[in-house]
Amino acid sequence: MTDSLAMLPLLLEGLRLTLQITVLAAVLALVLAIVAGLARSYAPRPLAWLAATYVEIFRGTSALIQLFWFFFALPLLGVELGAFVTAVLVLGLNSGAYGAEVVRGAIGAVPRGQWEAATSLGYGRLGALRRVVFPQAALAMVPPAGNLAIELLKNTALVSMITLSDLTFRAQILRAETLRTVEIFILVLVLYYLAARFITHGMGRLERHLARGRDHGGLAP
Amino acid sequence: MSLALAFRDVGKRFGETRVLEAFDLEVPSGEKLAIIGPSGSGKSTVLRIAMALEGIDTGRVELMGETLWEGTRRPPERELRRLRLQAGMVFQHFNLFPHMSVLENIWRAPVDVAGIGREEAETRARELLSRVGLAERAEAMPDQLSGGQKQRVAIARALAMRPPVMLFDEVTSALDPEMVGEVLGVLRDLADQGGITMLLVTHEMQFAAEIADRVVFMDGGRVVEDGPPSQVIGAPVEPRTRAFLASVLRGADVRAD
Ligand SMILES: Nc1ncnc2c1ncn2[C@@H]1O[C@H](COP(=O)(O)OP(=O)(O)OP(=O)(O)O)[C@@H](O)[C@H]1O
Ligand SMILES: [Mg+2]
Numbered sequence: 001m002t003d004s005l006a007m008l009p010l011l012l013e014g015l016r017l018t019l020q021i022t023v024l025a026a027v028l029a030l031v032l033a034i035v036a037g038l039a040r041s042y043a044p045r046p047l048a049w050l051a052a053t054y055v056e057i058f059r060g061t062s063a064l065i066q067l068f069w070f071f072f073a074l075p076l077l078g079v080e081l082g083a084f085v086t087a088v089l090v091l092g093l094n095s096g097a098y099g100a101e102v103v104r105g106a107i108g109a110v111p112r113g114q115w116e117a118a119t120s121l122g123y124g125r126l127g128a129l130r131r132v133v134f135p136q137a138a139l140a141m142v143p144p145a146g147n148l149a150i151e152l153l154k155n156t157a158l159v160s161m162i163t164l165s166d167l168t169f170r171a172q173i174l175r176a177e178t179l180r181t182v183e184i185f186i187l188v189l190v191l192y193y194l195a196a197r198f199i200t201h202g203m204g205r206l207e208r209h210l211a212r213g214r215d216h217g218g219l220a221p
Numbered sequence: 222m223s224l225a226l227a228f229r230d231v232g233k234r235f236g237e238t239r240v241l242e243a244f245d246l247e248v249p250s251g252e253k254l255a256i257i258g259p260s261g262s263g264k265s266t267v268l269r270i271a272m273a274l275e276g277i278d279t280g281r282v283e284l285m286g287e288t289l290w291e292g293t294r295r296p297p298e299r300e301l302r303r304l305r306l307q308a309g310m311v312f313q314h315f316n317l318f319p320h321m322s323v324l325e326n327i328w329r330a331p332v333d334v335a336g337i338g339r340e341e342a343e344t345r346a347r348e349l350l351s352r353v354g355l356a357e358r359a360e361a362m363p364d365q366l367s368g369g370q371k372q373r374v375a376i377a378r379a380l381a382m383r384p385p386v387m388l389f390d391e392v393t394s395a396l397d398p399e400m401v402g403e404v405l406g407v408l409r410d411l412a413d414q415g416g417i418t419m420l421l422v423t424h425e426m427q428f429a430a431e432i433a434d435r436v437v438f439m440d441g442g443r444v445v446e447d448g449p450p451s452q453v454i455g456a457p458v459e460p461r462t463r464a465f466l467a468s469v470l471r472g473a474d475v476r477a478d
Contacts, residue, residue: 117316117375120272121330121382122306124298131333135320210320 007174007184014170015191021084021166022153022195025091029152030145032096037103042125051100058097064158066090071162087159095152102144106137139210146203150196167191223286225250225386225418226271231280231290233266233442240266241442244280250385253412253419255429255450258439259465264422267439268388271420272310273301284308285385306335308386309379313395315371317363317378324350324359327378335382342381349377353407369400373407380411386418387411393425401425408432426469430454438462 032054039051058066070086081089110133118128160169171188175181226248233241240263248254256264269275270282273289282290285307289296296304318326327346331337337345350356353373363371372392379387389408393401405428412419412432423429429436429450436453438446438461446452446459457463 113314113316116274120310122302122334124302132318
């Protein structure tokens, strides 16, 4: 038992990298999701098309292949990003593509009457979106965004395939050295689980904060 | 007398459905006009066109002396926004902003759209709230209000932009019967106070007869009968108006929605 606890610092070192990548990729994904989600519905043609193409490509191919492509193929075309930047960029792009659909769906679900009320008060499209529609849609986005964040956390295990020493990678190394497979992977499962719980908890708080004073979660009646 | 609103030979269709045909209507400034008619006759469409939520296909619409719509030509967005300030609308289903307090629902647009200072806008919002009898609910969220209270807030919200023309689209139709009175009371005060041009689409014949200067009966996208309440509601000339009023009276306690 004391021996398995001795492995913990190494694993925690890996967890730190896992969390770093998760957080940075999540920030990138959030920005991309909002920009691409809005662009698909409200930007002029070429931009809307660009956003749609981005979403389709990153949802339609596997995250592992995307990582490999950016890490192994891109340098052959003269662009070398390094493993860490590649990990954050690819996982952020991947997650952002799913997030864009969440944003688009949530905005589309705000009743037309909300747009019309804002318009009749003199708001333009952008003002109505920013002040009236988006804040309501944001509440509806939180639960699916929480799921995406947990997906993202789990997806970070893939970065061990491009030389990064994340939690999964450390576990593999320790296993090779000590052969104590069962204990190591129980520890790893617990660590991932705790990180996921942390995300769920944070999203719950965010949702309650956004929903303050309102009976029905999400959208206007 | 100047006109607040004028529809001139307006045609409007949704796909194959002709909603308005050769529709003519002039509303002098300050008039209280009630619009009645069967479901689907185009009453809401008239208000939505006046609010610039909907365009037209043929003819011309003028709001406060300016051309709002002319044929299918759509004015630039900036122009539309400026013209929309001339009208305010209250909807059947309130459409309050559920993420803002009652007070913010009222002061928000004056600050964002009209550029009024936050403090002044809030003071005005509180005045309007007491006018509709809800001063003590300023900090409540819309979800915490009854239907009648929501609709009174919606009226205050539209008034906060001080539009010369107010459009009311069946504002009591979604309410429980016991709440209709409080909303009609607010409308009555507004009408008594004068100064504002009011277009009211309503199924409340008694109320229309009481506060309107003039009543228009619409059917099939046209004005069928037009005159003082004593005529259109009291003693209609047109057979279709009579048939409609008879059906409304028969169903008087089965409230039409
Ligand atoms: N956005 C739309 N798309 C297609 N058809 C529409 C649309 N809006 C209205 N219509 C049709 O236009 C006609 C007139 O509608 P409108 O809402 O103006 O009638 P109304 O007199 O207000 O009826 P009600 O008393 O039921 O509210 C109806 O046949 C309706 O189905
Ligand atoms: Mg209607």
